[in-house]
Structure formats: structure tokens, C-alpha cells
Amino acid sequence: MFRLLIYGFAWFIYLPKGFCTYFYHNKICDFQQHQQEDLHSKSSDSCNIKKISLLNSSFSDYSIRGSAVPLIYVLPTAWNQKFTNMVESDTLLKNMGNMLVELSSSNSYSKDKVSVSLAEYINQIMPLQGSSQQSNETFYLFGNNHGELWQGLLANYNRPPCTTCGEEAALSFGIGGAGSGVAFHMHGPGFSEVLHGEKRWFLYPPAFPLTWNPDHTQQTWLKEVYPFLEESQRPLECTIQPGEVLYFPNGWIHATLNLNEYTVFVSTFTLE
Numbered sequence: 014m015f016r017l018l019i020y021g022f023a024w025f026i027y028l029p030k031g032f033c034t035y036f037y038h039n040k041i042c043d044f045q046q047h048q049q050e051d052l053h054s055k056s057s058d059s060c061n062i063k064k065i066s067l068l069n070s071s072f073s074d075y076s077i078r079g080s081a082v083p084l085i086y087v088l089p090t091a092w093n094q095k096f097t098n099m100v101e102s103d104t105l106l107k108n109m110g111n112m113l114v115e116l117s118s119s120n121s122y123s124k125d126k127v128s129v130s131l132a133e134y135i136n137q138i139m140p141l142q143g144s145s146q147q148s149n150e151t152f153y154l155f156g157n158n159h160g161e162l163w164q165g166l167l168a169n170y171n172r173p174p175c176t177t178c179g180e181e182a183a184l185s186f187g188i189g190g191a192g193s194g195v196a197f198h199m200h201g202p203g204f205s206e207v208l209h210g211e212k213r214w215f216l217y218p219p220a221f222p223l224t225w226n227p228d229h230t231q232q233t234w235l236k237e238v239y240p241f242l243e244e245s246q247r248p249l250e251c252t253i254q255p256g257e258v259l260y261f262p263n264g265w266i267h268a269t270l271n272l273n274e275y276t277v278f279v280s281t282f283t284l285e
Contacts, residue, residue: 059250060085060250060251060252061249061250061251062083062084062085062214062216062249062250062251062259063082063084063085064084064085064086064087064257065077065084065085065086065087066086066087067086067087067088067089068087068088068089068090077173077174077175077204077260078175078176079175079202079260079262079283080260080262081262082218082249082262083214083216083249083259083260083261083262083265084259084260085251085253085257085258085259085260086173086204086257086258086259086260087256087257088206088256088257088258090256092171092256093170093171093206093208093256095169096169096170096171096208097208097209097255097277099166099169100166100188100208100209100277101209102135102275105131105135105188106131106132106135106136109131109162109166110130110131110132110135111130111131111132112130112131112160112162113128113129113130113131114128114129114130114131114134114154114157115127115128115157116128116129116134116138116152116153116154117152117153117154117155117156117157118148118149118150118151118152118153119148119149119151119152119153119193119194119195119196119230120147120148120149120195120196120227120228121148121195121196121197121198121225121227121228122198122227123195123198125149125152126157127152134154134188135188135275138152138190139188139189139190139193139274139275140190140274141190142189142190142191142192142193142271143190143191143192143193143230143232144192145230146229146230146232146233147228147229147230148195148196148227148228148229148230148231148233149228151193151230153187153189153193153194153195154187154188154189155185155186155187155189155195155280156185156186156187156280158184158185158186163186166186167184167186167279170184170279172184172281173204173206173258173281175204175281175283177283177284178204178281178283181284182203182281182282182283182284183281183282184279184280184281184282185279185280185281185282186277186278186279187277187278187279187280188275188276188277189271189276190271190274190275190276191271191272191273191274191276192230192232192270192271193270193271193276194212194213194230194231194232194268194269194270194271195231195268195269196225196226196227196228196229196230196231196234196268197215197217197223197225197227197231197234197266197267197268198266198267198268199219199264199265199266199267200264200282201263201264201282201283201284202260202261202262202263202282202283202284203260203261203280203281203282203283204258204259204260204261204280204281204283205253205258205259205261205278205279205280205281206253206257206258206259206278206279206280206281207253207254207255207256207257207276207277207278208255208277208278208279209255209273209275209276209277210255210271210272210273210274210275210276210277211252211253211254211271211272211273211276212252212253212269212270212271212272212276212278213250213251213252213253213269213270213271213272214249214250214251214252214253214259214261214267214268214269215231215248215249215250215267215268215269215270216248216249216250216261216265216266216267217248217249217265217266217267218265218266219263219264219265219266221266223266225238231268231269231270232270234268235270252272
């Protein structure tokens with residue numbers, strides 16, 4: 014049933030890029046472009062999370078640590094360039110396109126699962142992400158990276174240089190389209206790096222009296238709730254670029270929103 018709904022909707026929204034470029038005036042064909050432009054128009058350029066540059070440091074003599082508040086580290090140039098190249102869309106599709114992947118619902122619980130091939134996800138599901146207001150109906154690839162192919166790929170990822178980011182720390186690989194992301198939720202601490210695209214983060218401390226609809230997408234929250242927040246109700250927020258890694262402390266309430274049609278990220282879940 015899930016695939017029938019996705020594919021049926023795709024007939025009306027998803028068409029090859031070349032077709033859409035030729036018929037640029039067609040509103041249906043412009044869906045993805047308008048989706049991305051709309052997200053960026055609602056994305057603030059301000060960033061109220063402290064950034065620490067490691068551009069002039071080497072990981073051999075600099076170790077980042079956890080913090081009581083979120084931090085963003087700007088990584089040394091080309092630190093994960095090899096891995097970034099390996100997770101280009103065309104490269105992934107060539108090497109892993111036929112592999113089954115497990116998608117999770119993008120609501121606060123992420124408990125519903127569905128399996129499709131990686132090619133189906135990238136080519137047919139990702140272009141539709143952001144078209145629904147319901148996060149429990151939006152399926153998203155983040156985590157569940159089991160099996161030899163995933164492990165072989167992630168072996169090429171250079172982890173953040175924290176003291177507990179070694180092999181004991183779990184890695185979570187994700188890919189999302191424009192408008193995808195996860196509604197507000199909380200868990201243990203970790204680091205999240207963007208390899209392709211841009212990812213907007215919204216974070217609140219554990220004790221903040223935040224209320225939200227766990228089945229609404231983060232895009233819906235951004236449109237319907239965010240503009241009406243008082244200054245004291247505003248989250249810590251920032252849009253993370255490739256080459257940046259964000260530290261999220263233990264128990265902080267947070268949500269994410271991917272701004273580009275192809276956003277790739279890796280999270281490292283630590284003990285600090």
C-alpha cells in the first residue's frame with residue numbers, strides 16, 4: 014500500500030529533470046525547485062550556536078569534547094573529502110542502488126518502518142519529501158545501516174576527534190530530500206556532520222516546556238509555529254554546511270530540516 018501511494022502521487026509530481034527543464038512553465042514540473050526555494054526563503058541566515066574553527070588544527074593534536082550546550086566545529090579542509098565523493102548520488106546508485114534499505118517515519122517516534130531499494134528511495138521517494146504535513150506519513154533514510162555494504166562504506170568515514178568517538182560509538186548514515194527531516198525528539202549526545210547539502214537544526218534544553226505535534230513535519234512547524242514564537246521561546250538554531258559538525262548534548266530536544274534535494278549526513282552517537 015505504501016508503494017502504491019508513493020508511486021501514484023509520483024505520476025503527478027515527479028518527472029525527469031530534463032522533462033521539467035524543457036517545460037519550465039509547468040507548475041507540476043517546478044515542484045522540486047519551488048520546494049527548495051521555499052525552504053531557503055524560510056531559513057534564517059542567523060546562527061546563535063557558537064562555532065569553533067579547526068581549520069588551522071590537525072586532529073592529531075586537537076581533540077573536541079562534549080559540552081553543556083550545542084557547539085559547531087568547522088572541520089579541517091578535506092577531512093572527509095574521500096567519503097564525500099563516495100556518497101555522491103551517482104556513485105551510491107552505481108555501487109549500492111539495488112540494496113534494500115530500511116526507512117523510518119520522520120515523526121518524533123520514528124517507529125514505523127518500510128523497506129525499499131536505495132534506487133527507489135533516491136529516485137522516487139526523496140523528490141516527494143516535504144509534500145506532506147504529516148511526519149508519520151513521511152519515510153526517511155537515517156540509521157538502520159546494517160550489513161556488509163553499509164559497514165564497508167562507513168569504514169571510510171573519518172569520525173569526529175572526540176575521546177569517545179572511536180569504534181564503540183555508533184554511526185548513523187542518512188540521506189534526505191528538500192523538506193525532509195525529523196520532528197522534535199531527544200536522545201543521548203553525539204555529533205552530526207553534513208557531507209552534501211544543508212541541514213537546519215533547532216534545539217531546546219531538556220527542561221524547556223516545549224509542546225509540539227509529534228506527527229507534524231518540521232517544515233509544518235517552521236511555517237505554522239515558528240513565526241509566532243516570542244523571543245524567549247526561540248530555539249538555538251543554525252544551518253549546518255558541508256564540512257561542519259554539530260554537537261548535540263544529552264537530552265536536548267531537537268529537530269532537523271534538510272534544505273536541499275540531496276542532503277547527506279552522518280551522526281556519531283557518543284558517551285559524552
